[in-house]
Amino acid sequence: MISVHVRSKAYSSTPVLQGVRFDIAQGETLAIVGGSGVGKSTLLRIVAGLDPDFEGQVHAPERIGMVFQEPNLLPWRRVLHNLLLTHPEIGETAAREMLDRVGLSDKADHWPRQLSLGQQRRLSLARAFLGAPEFLILDEPFTSLDPALHADMLDLTQTLIETFSPAVLLVTHNSDEATRLAGTIRELHGTPAGLREI
Amino acid sequence: MGRRITISFVSIAGFIALWIALAFKIADPQILPGPDALVGPFLAELASGELIYHLSQTLLRVVWAFALAMILGTSIGFVMGASDRVNDWLDPWLVVFLNLPALVLIVLCYLWIGLNETAAIAAVTLNKVPNVAVVIREGTRARSPDTAALAQVYRMGRVARIMHVDLPQLAPFVAAAARSGIAVIWKIVLVVELLGRSNGVGFQIHLYFQLFDVGMVLVYAFSFIAVMLVVEWCLLQPWERSSRRWRQA
Numbered sequence: 001m002i003s004v005h006v007r008s009k010a011y012s013s014t015p016v017l018q019g020v021r022f023d024i025a026q027g028e029t030l031a032i033v034g035g036s037g038v039g040k041s042t043l044l045r046i047v048a049g050l051d052p053d054f055e056g057q058v059h060a061p062e063r064i065g066m067v068f069q070e071p072n073l074l075p076w077r078r079v080l081h082n083l084l085l086t087h088p089e090i091g092e093t094a095a096r097e098m099l100d101r102v103g104l105s106d107k108a109d110h111w112p113r114q115l116s117l118g119q120q121r122r123l124s125l126a127r128a129f130l131g132a133p134e135f136l137i138l139d140e141p142f143t144s145l146d147p148a149l150h151a152d153m154l155d156l157t158q159t160l161i162e163t164f165s166p167a168v169l170l171v172t173h174n175s176d177e178a179t180r181l182a183g184t185i186r187e188l189h190g191t192p193a194g195l196r197e198i
Numbered sequence: 199m200g201r202r203i204t205i206s207f208v209s210i211a212g213f214i215a216l217w218i219a220l221a222f223k224i225a226d227p228q229i230l231p232g233p234d235a236l237v238g239p240f241l242a243e244l245a246s247g248e249l250i251y252h253l254s255q256t257l258l259r260v261v262w263a264f265a266l267a268m269i270l271g272t273s274i275g276f277v278m279g280a281s282d283r284v285n286d287w288l289d290p291w292l293v294v295f296l297n298l299p300a301l302v303l304i305v306l307c308y309l310w311i312g313l314n315e316t317a318a319i320a321a322v323t324l325n326k327v328p329n330v331a332v333v334i335r336e337g338t339r340a341r342s343p344d345t346a347a348l349a350q351v352y353r354m355g356r357v358a359r360i361m362h363v364d365l366p367q368l369a370p371f372v373a374a375a376a377r378s379g380i381a382v383i384w385k386i387v388l389v390v391e392l393l394g395r396s397n398g399v400g401f402q403i404h405l406y407f408q409l410f411d412v413g414m415v416l417v418y419a420f421s422f423i424a425v426m427l428v429v430e431w432c433l434l435q436p437w438e439r440s441s442r443r444w445r446q447a
Contacts, residue, residue: 048351066351072344076366076444085362086352111444127352137351 001025002060002135002167004047008192009039009054015192016042017054022186022195026134029161029168031182032195033175039193040171044139047169065133065166067141071120073112079123080108087131095130102126102156118149122156129160136166142177154180231413240417248402249421256398257425259315259387263322264380270323271330271379272372276364278331279338295328300386308394318390325386330375337371338364369441377434384426 002024009017016039024030034040045051047058048066073082083095099105102122104115112120121141128136141157142150158181161168172178178185186195214233221232243249278285278292304321311317341364349359365372391400399422406414 045347048347050347050350062353064351064353066348068344068348070344072348074345074348074362074366076369077362085358086348086354088355088358113444 002047002169004056004058004060006043006046006054006056006058008056009042009046009051010192017046017194018192019194020056020188024135024167024169026167027165028184029170029182031170031172031178031185032188033172033178033185033198034188034193035173038188040173040188041139043188043193044137044169044171048137061134063131063134064137065128065131065135066137067121067124067128067139069140069143071112071117071124073120073123073127075112077112078108079104079110079112079115082112082123083127083130086127090131098126098130099123101129101160118145118152121145121153125153125157125160129164132164133166136161136164136168138168138170138172138181140172140174141170142172142174157181227413228410229412231416236413236417236420239413240421243414243417249418252397252399252402252418253421253425255395256384256387256391256400256422259319259322259390259398260380260384262319263326263387264376264383266319266323267326267330267379267383268372268376271327271375272334272368274327275331275334276338276368279335279341285335292328292331295324296332300325300389304386304390304393313394315395318387318395321390322383322386326379326383329382330379333371333375333378334368337368340371341367366441373434373438373441377430377438380426380429380434384422388422 004020004022006017006020008015008019020043022030032040032043042051046054046056047060048064049058049060074085077085080092080095080099083098084090084092087095096105096108099108102125104119104122104126107115107119107123112123115123125141128138138157142153145153154177161181168181170178170181175185185198187198188195217230218232221227221230221235224230227235240249274288278288303324307317307321307324311320345363345367349363354363387398388400388403391398392404395401399418402418403415406412406418
């Protein structure tokens with residue numbers, strides 16, 4: 001069970017988030033939608049443990065996977081090593097199997113910059129699911145993709161979520177993505193922002 | 199690649215031609231001997247073992263000072279770049295050491311530590327550490343916050359984070375500091391040897407300066423330049439190319 005309660009978060013005395021509270025059970029997907037600048041990224045940084053400067057508590061498991069807005073790969077390490085570096089406990093065989101699942105088995109020895117944007121996003125997805133995370137965070141993972149690639153990535157993500165059954169937090173501004181992937185959808189709105197059901 | 203080598207070759211040939219022309223114009227081997235006049239003294243010095251001995255002494259000091267300056271400068275620069283608080287404390291020191299003339303540090307090291315090898319290497323190291331620290335500090339500040347977030351989310355260990363996330367981003371800055379460092383360090387080593395050692399290229403240049411032997415000064419100077427070019431071409435440039443290969447893929 002993921003349990004998040006952000007009583008308040010402010011940037012230099014300007015409140016950004018207030019009274020944001022939600023739980024996500026194992027196997028459940030919660031989507032948080034909202035317009036640009038409403039505080040989605042701020043909330044996500046708090047949940048991911050990247051921003052400890054807030055009032056409240058976050059209870060999340062150790063095994064977290066995250067898909068960032070950009071693929072956020074290490075360009076100086078080859079594809080296979082991008083997986084092994086973030087999951088040193090996982091052997092090469094398991095990493096290659098994951099590459100196979102996302103259709104990158106023939107790219108293991110490539111540099112990330114030799115991959116197309118779609119392939120880079122697949123690799124980012126493979127990294128997030130490698131190690132069977134208990135909690136998966138998806139930060140607008142399908143932005144800047146053309147419609148065909150977008151649909152392809154949505155399918156792949158849905159398949160992987162069904163296979164590994166983590167608790168999933170999806171943050172997006174695209175309500176179609178939210179409807180497709182999540183059982184529960186909430187909107188972040190207002191100033192300072194809070195959550196409401198939609 | 200072939201074009202670059204050709205240009206380098208033509209450029210060096212042009213320098214030698216200019217040297218020959220100047221030597222011919224001055225027409226006084228005591229002031230500027232031509233390249234051909236250096237061959238004899240060079241071979242004699244090589245055969246006697248003197249040239250190799252003094253070159254090796256200087257090279258050893260360069261290697262020690264370079265290694266220490268890079269290790270200390272990289273560590274200090276990294277910590278300063280990563281922590282504003284540390285930077286606030288150490289920045290005034292950096293400014294002082296950056297503006298302290300090399301000669302002052304050399305003289306003070308000899309006075310405080312004595313006329314020995316430790317003082318010589320310490321003087322050269324202290325001269326170079328601030329420059330390395332400044333370059334590495336800027337590199338550390340330029341690190342991507344996205345990769346830092348990645349390392350944090352996936353709970354990468356401290357060593358793994360430094361080796362696979364931080365250092366690869368710092369590689370161009372380390373390479374820049376190393377290349378400018380090696381060029382400056384060997385020049386300072388020569389001054390250190392001139393002032394307080396009884397061997398090395400700097401000592402020999404001082405000796406032949408007193409004898410007003412321009413030819414031998416040039417023999418030692420060019421010999422050491424040749425050694426440093428070998429270091430540059432055979433060590434630094436291949437390492438730099440290797441650290442950049444992912445950019446060229």
